Amino acid sequence: MTESQRPYQADPLIEPFLDDLWSRKGLSDNTLQAYRSDLCHFDKFVQKQHRQLLDVGQELIRDYLSARFEQGFAKTSSARLISSLRAFYKHLVAKKLIDVDPVVMIKQPKLARKLPDSLSEADVDRLLSEPNIDDPIECRDRAMLELLYASGLRVSELVGLTMDQMSLRQGLVRIVGKGSKERLVPLGEMAVSEIEQYLASARFDLLKGKSSDVVFPSKRGTMMTRQTFWHRIKLYALRAGIAVHLSPHTLRHAFATHLLNHGADLRVVQLLLGHSDLSTTQIYTHVAKARLAQLHQQHHPRG
The missing domain is CATH 1.10.150.130 (Tyrosine recombinase, N-terminal domain)
Structure with missing residues (x-):
């Protein structure tokens, strides 16, 4: 050989x-x-x-x-x-296995700062209104989309959400994110309403008598994969006629950008997103500024 x-x-x-x-x-x-x-x-x-x-x-x-x-x-x-x-x-x-770090003088390549794709508020409204709540799967998806936009969760955090992490009475969800860091995130009235409607009937239909602590199970009654939910998002975007390029984090990006557009403090957005470093959150300020500049250009008489 x-x-x-x-x-x-x-x-x-x-x-x-x-x-x-x-x-x-x-x-x-x-x-x-x-x-x-x-x-x-x-x-x-x-x-x-x-x-x-x-x-x-x-x-x-x-x-x-x-x-x-x-x-x-x-x-x-x-x-x-x-x-x-x-x-x-x-x-x-x-670990004292080597004396000299060979990477210490290696520089990172300069990367162009890529702004995350984000949906307009009108696009979000169309996307969240697309699922048919009379269908158990689409009722589940609508509750998930509302929760995703209301809270800015990562898709992995959303699909792994369990019943004991959520308090509809208090309107809060408890998330253990990257680095095992815990944060409390408000749900918002619309998300609470959609989740309550989903829990009242659709979740029972999906579980088919099985026992599960997962809030949003798949049609087999097990935890949904990130990939499955990503395909569901793309389906609703296609049906709603949304042409913006979507990523699994599109609603998370929209959550952050829209908060900043409406005057939210950057550090509050940092806490809600679960970012350990403020610089990670700051990219959304560029998105918000770009959107404000676009609005000024469109609507100001001398724009």
Whole structure:
């Protein structure tokens, strides 16, 4: 068997690093898988150079980044890779497995700031009005859409929501987000009304006698996947004739942008979204300013 035919075996340092990352930061499975993928791809490159991850210098990392550039990888992909390598080698230094961090002098590529796609308030109204509440599945979806827009939850937080996290009487939902950080988010009257209507009949129809603590089960009575709900959003957008490019976080973005458009304090929006860093929330101020500039241009006599 030639070297190229041998099955790949990941460096044994990778999994302990991921375990440490999970225990310290409580990262999601998706985030950990992204770290794993980045490190394994780099590890394969290193092994082809007959080296090991402990025996890596700046030059080899730069060679790998150059190879990726020639292969047409996006800057965003390389930026994430550098972040993964930086965390990994910082871990190795902390564990005293290496003396010098080879990533410390590697600079992140400059990325253009991409404003998140957002819906207008009229678009949101059309989207949220589209599901037919006489159908149990669409009644569930309407309650989910209302809750998503009212609270700014991540889709993963929404589909994983359990009955004990929600208090309709108090109008609050308790979320354990990224890094196991807990936050309380208000639901709003419209969302509470739609959820109450859904719980009164549609949820029972979906569960078909099964026992579940998931607020919004699938038609099989189990927890819905993020992908399934994403397809449901696209279906309603198509039916409502909404041409804006949608992402799984579109309603989360609309939640933040519309709050700021109506004068909400940036730090309040930060708390509601569950952002640990205010700079992450600040991108929405650019969306809000862009929308205000557009309105001024359209309606001011000298715009």
